[in-house]
Amino acid sequence: xxxxxxxxxxxxxxxxxxxxxxxxxxxxxxxxxxxxxxxxxxxxxxxxxxxxxxxxxxxxxxxxxxxxxxxxxxxxxxxxxxxxxxxxxxxxxxxxxxxxxxxxxxxxxxxxxxxxxxxxxxxxxxxxxxxxxxxxxxxxxxxxxxxxxxxxxxxxxxxxxxxxxxxxxxxxxxxxxxxxxxxxxxxxxxxxxxxxxxxxxxxxxxxxxxxxxxxxxxxxxxxxxxxxxxxxxxxxxxxxxxxxxxxxxxxxxxxxxxxxxxxxxxxxxxxxxxxxxxxxxxxxxxxxxxxxxxxxxxxxxxxxxxxxxxxxxxxxxxxxxxxxxxxxxxxxxxx
Amino acid sequence: xxxxxxxxxxxxxxxxxxxxxxxxxxxxxxxxxxxxxxxxxxxxxxxxxxxxxxxxxxxxxxxxxxxxxxxxxxxxxxxxxxxxxxxxxxxxxxxxxxxxxxxxxxxxxxxxxxxxxxxxxxxxxxxxxxxxxxxxxxxxxxxxxxxxxxxxxxxxxxxxxxxxxxxxxxxxxxxxxxxxxxxxxxxxxxxxxxxxxxxxxxxxxxxxxxxxxxxxxxxxxxxxxxxxxxxxxxxxxxxxxxxxxxxxxxxxxxxxxxxxxxxxxxxxxxxxxxxxxxxxxxxxxxxxxxxxxxxxxxxxxxxxxxxxxxxxxxxxxxxxxxxxxxxxxxxxxxxxxxxxxxxxxxxxxxxxxxxxxxxxxxxxxxxxxxxxxxxxxxxxxxxxxxxxxxxxxxxxxxxxxxxxxxxxxxxxxxxxxxxxxxxxxxxxxxxxxxxxxxxxxxxxxxxxxxxxxxxxxxxxxxxxxxxxxxxxxxxxxxxxxxxxxxxxxxxxxxxxxxxxxxxxxxxxxxxxxxxxxxxxxxxxxx
Numbered sequence: 001x002x003x004x005x006x007x008x009x010x011x012x013x014x015x016x017x018x019x020x021x022x023x024x025x026x027x028x029x030x031x032x033x034x035x036x037x038x039x040x041x042x043x044x045x046x047x048x049x050x051x052x053x054x055x056x057x058x059x060x061x062x063x064x065x066x067x068x069x070x071x072x073x074x075x076x077x078x079x080x081x082x083x084x085x086x087x088x089x090x091x092x093x094x095x096x097x098x099x100x101x102x103x104x105x106x107x108x109x110x111x112x113x114x115x116x117x118x119x120x121x122x123x124x125x126x127x128x129x130x131x132x133x134x135x136x137x138x139x140x141x142x143x144x145x146x147x148x149x150x151x152x153x154x155x156x157x158x159x160x161x162x163x164x165x166x167x168x169x170x171x172x173x174x175x176x177x178x179x180x181x182x183x184x185x186x187x188x189x190x191x192x193x194x195x196x197x198x199x200x201x202x203x204x205x206x207x208x209x210x211x212x213x214x215x216x217x218x219x220x221x222x223x224x225x226x227x228x229x230x231x232x233x234x235x236x237x238x239x240x241x242x243x244x245x246x247x248x249x250x251x252x253x254x255x256x257x258x259x260x261x262x263x264x265x266x267x268x269x270x271x272x273x274x275x276x277x278x279x280x281x282x283x284x285x286x287x288x289x290x291x292x293x294x295x296x297x298x299x300x301x302x303x304x305x306x307x308x309x310x311x312x313x314x315x316x317x318x319x320x321x322x323x324x325x326x327x328x329x330x331x332x333x334x335x
Numbered sequence: 336x337x338x339x340x341x342x343x344x345x346x347x348x349x350x351x352x353x354x355x356x357x358x359x360x361x362x363x364x365x366x367x368x369x370x371x372x373x374x375x376x377x378x379x380x381x382x383x384x385x386x387x388x389x390x391x392x393x394x395x396x397x398x399x400x401x402x403x404x405x406x407x408x409x410x411x412x413x414x415x416x417x418x419x420x421x422x423x424x425x426x427x428x429x430x431x432x433x434x435x436x437x438x439x440x441x442x443x444x445x446x447x448x449x450x451x452x453x454x455x456x457x458x459x460x461x462x463x464x465x466x467x468x469x470x471x472x473x474x475x476x477x478x479x480x481x482x483x484x485x486x487x488x489x490x491x492x493x494x495x496x497x498x499x500x501x502x503x504x505x506x507x508x509x510x511x512x513x514x515x516x517x518x519x520x521x522x523x524x525x526x527x528x529x530x531x532x533x534x535x536x537x538x539x540x541x542x543x544x545x546x547x548x549x550x551x552x553x554x555x556x557x558x559x560x561x562x563x564x565x566x567x568x569x570x571x572x573x574x575x576x577x578x579x580x581x582x583x584x585x586x587x588x589x590x591x592x593x594x595x596x597x598x599x600x601x602x603x604x605x606x607x608x609x610x611x612x613x614x615x616x617x618x619x620x621x622x623x624x625x626x627x628x629x630x631x632x633x634x635x636x637x638x639x640x641x642x643x644x645x646x647x648x649x650x651x652x653x654x655x656x657x658x659x660x661x662x663x664x665x666x667x668x669x670x671x672x673x674x675x676x677x678x679x680x681x682x683x684x685x686x687x688x689x690x691x692x693x694x695x696x697x698x699x700x701x702x703x704x705x706x707x708x709x710x711x712x713x714x715x716x717x718x719x720x721x722x723x724x725x726x727x728x729x730x731x732x733x734x735x736x737x738x739x740x741x742x743x744x745x746x747x748x749x750x751x752x753x754x755x756x757x758x759x760x761x762x763x764x765x766x767x768x769x770x771x772x773x774x775x776x777x778x779x780x781x782x783x784x785x786x787x788x789x790x791x792x793x794x795x796x797x798x799x800x801x802x803x804x805x806x807x808x809x810x811x812x813x814x815x816x817x818x819x820x821x822x823x824x825x826x827x828x829x830x831x832x833x834x835x836x837x838x839x840x841x842x843x844x845x846x847x848x849x850x851x852x853x854x855x856x857x858x859x860x861x
Binding site for chain 1: 824
């Protein structure tokens with residue numbers, strides 16, 4: 001029996017050893033690895049089809065590995081700086097870019113690849129039914145008619161939550177935002193930990209949601225997603241966007257320092273910025289292409305809101321203040 | 336038997352101790368410890384973590400006791416189904432069960448400690464039923480019968496005969512439940528709201544959202560110290576409480592009226608409590624456009640949700656990936672866990688060291704192990720980052736302690752004199768070991784293989800922190816589907832969760848069926 005157990009163990013190890021041949025990073029010279037976040041599709045989408053076209057044109061095979069959410073991916077990139085997990089990284093956003101640059105994660109400057117906005121969304125049906133006008137400004141959210149209607153994400157655990165906190169800071173200024181959130185708390189703002197919980201469990205406007213709050217912090221592209229993924233199909237959006245509450249999130253991609261294939265990596269980066277790839281971004285990742293020459297799909301031009309003057313901070317300001325803002329916010333709103 | 340211990344010790348050293356030590360030596364600086372421990376809000380986090388774990392454990396033990404008795408001692412129609420029902424929630428990814436509870440609990444409970452505790456009890460009843468039940472099933476019935484013949488009332492039998500005999504299994508179960516609720520991550524994030532983070536949630540937040548890896552490492556060590564002390568202390572108690580038993584007990588049909596009533600009532604109540612959240616979960620996969628629809632199910636076979644629009648999540652393909660991982664994880668954890676249990680039982684004294692060692696990964700924040708592996712296995716020929724097998728290996732790390740937990744009480748309860756008797760009757764040591772030890776262990780071994788496969792199928796935390804290439808596992812696919820705006824991905828997520836639920840139920844059903852068949856053959860042979 002002992003022998004049988006040992007044989008079993010050996011079989012297990014053998015299985016493991018054989019299997020490792022399947023690994024993507026094995027030695028074909030023209031294969032490179034794109035490191036990205038969880039929600040980037042690894043197969044079957046137009047983005048992946050575009051990448052296959054790139055391979056057909058250049059002979060460079062692109063393997064995709066997902067490293068976790070954006071924060072986890074950047075933490076890993078910082079830990080492996082100089083000996084990276086891949087050759088090109090997609091999706092570092094402006095809230096985390098500074099850390100990546102300070103720790104010399106990239107070879108050269110990373111490029112802006114896409115952007116999106118985090119904005120207050122509202123449930124059109126709820127406001128029509130209750131005969132109330134939806135809010136139009138950040139300060140409206142403090143009014144008595146919007147008491148107990150808003151649900152937001154915790155900025156310490158959620159990236160849209162952090163973006164909205166920064167929108168309020170940009171709106172009120174560095175010294176007044178604490179008072180804004182004290183007032184928002186008094187006006188019954190609800191805080192949950194993640195975008196999923198806020199949007200699907202607490203917000204009333206998402207199709208199929210059991211929530212009862214008609215205002216939520218979500219994305220400027222959430223209304224088109226509601227249309228695209230509705231069943232049965234619909235041609236109007238159930239939700240709208242309060243355009244003056246938006247914070248601009250920008251995503252970057254760059255060649256990772258320490259890559260063994262700098263030429264192929266640079267080729268891939270150029271392709272990621274080109275029209276054939278960029279035009280597939282809206283309907284797969286629900287973000288806007290950074291390449292201004294790319295036309296948007298109709299559902300986006302119709303239902304998404306691209307604010308004219310979204311709030312934003314430069315990455316260095318965000319990096320210098322993020323933790324302090326999160327800690328202060330926790331004291332004001334949660335304790 | 337040091338030879339037996341070699342494989343588990345080596346596995347633990349390479350895939351747990353080494354990565355963790357590498358991470359600690361890399362990131363810790365002179366000021367790290369004082370910085371991390373003086374951070375504002377830490378005492379709040381520690382206090383919440385501790386009290387919710389204690390309350391959750393106490394409630395789980397109290398509530399799980401009746402179903403453990405019922406399932407260990409009685410044969411009745413639907414027993415296998417009930418056992419699967421109780422076990423399935425434990426295997427489901429927390430994000431799925433969390434979503435079901437959000438739908439089930441009144442809104443005033445959202446974001447409260449109450450919601451977290453209710454979910455914890457629901458998750459962990461399986462631990463009590465499995466661990467306490469495994470012991471209860473081998474308690475000799477003649478002892479209780481003797482007590483009753485001598486005039487003991489049922490409460491007295493419980494108090495003076497059953498509980499003392501069960502004590503080691505009760506300790507084991509309470510320890511595991513405490514460990515799980517203390518390190519709870521998904522349920523706390525989903526149900527506890529923003530104001531109630533556990534230490535585990537805080538560690539992940541620091542490492543991934545703040546990039547404060549050294550602070551996370553310090554807190555991870557703190558958590559390990561606390562849990563290591565708890566496990567060590569409890570395993571001493573367990574050993575002290577171990578009783579050597581003679582012949583095993585036999586499950587039987589309820590005969591007396593009060594027994595039949597108990598079986599019916601406890602069975603129905605358990606089924607109700609376990610099934611309602613799962614029904615809510617399943618029903619959500621049929622909700623589309625404010626009505627009922629099969630569309631989410633129809634579209635499961637492809638990743639396209641509209642012509643030309645695809646999320647890149649292929650639910651059925653993810654199922655195949657998960658099944659492959661489950662097989663590998665079950666194989667590894669049964670071999671390693673089986674050897675470890677034998678070594679621990681044989682060593683008696685020093686065994687508790689290995690015992691505690693194998694439990695440590697459960698108490699270590701998944702994010703620290705993930706980051707540790709990342710910077711440990713990073714140089715050729717050991718550049719194992721993004722290798723597919725790291726994921727099932729991570730699952731095995733989580734599942735192995737359960738295999739050990741399930742086998743150990745049984746192994747320890749084998750009386751030495753049976754082996755001696757076999758030897759006296761002329762059996763070689765190997766023959767005696769086969770005839771006495773292996774026979775008894777086969778049943779829990781089959782069951783724990785199923786348990787390990789099911790744990791792998793539902794594992795979420797460790798998987799998210801490992802870099803992955805290729806297809807996602809089912810829990811990852813579910814969380815991605817649930818994490819997208821739009822109704823179809825949402826309903827598909829719940830459909831896939833339903834499939835996971837059924838698959839987990841089947842694995843557990845088959846494993847316990849195999850165990851039963853084996854038990855039957857044994858009873859026939861004796």
